Amino acid sequence: MLRYFLAALALMLVFEGLVPLCAPAAWRATFQRITRWADGQIRFAGMLSLLTGALLFILVY
Template sequence: MQDDVLWLALAFMLMFEGLFPLLLPARWREVFLELTRLPDHRIRLFGFISVAGGLLLYWISSN
């Protein structure tokens, strides 16, 4: 059962990640270029927030 949930979560993540470049490819490219101009510490902060948010959601949903 747990493996099914993991694959389902991965499938939803891929669908969500693909929506922006599918629907607005030019804007997605602009946003991506802006992200490449950010300093490393800002990118790390966004990564930390994303990981912490995912862990929080996992913790909430597992209780």
């Protein structure tokens, strides 16, 4: 079980690193825009990301 968790974590880090590697200016601009969001907007984006990931996991697994 731990092996699968670490594999998933590794893949997440690989995907997270693709955008700053390939398009650092776009990545920086995106994060500058996000820093101007209100707390509620950031929480909503986090919740949406969490629910999308959980749904995708359920559908795939």
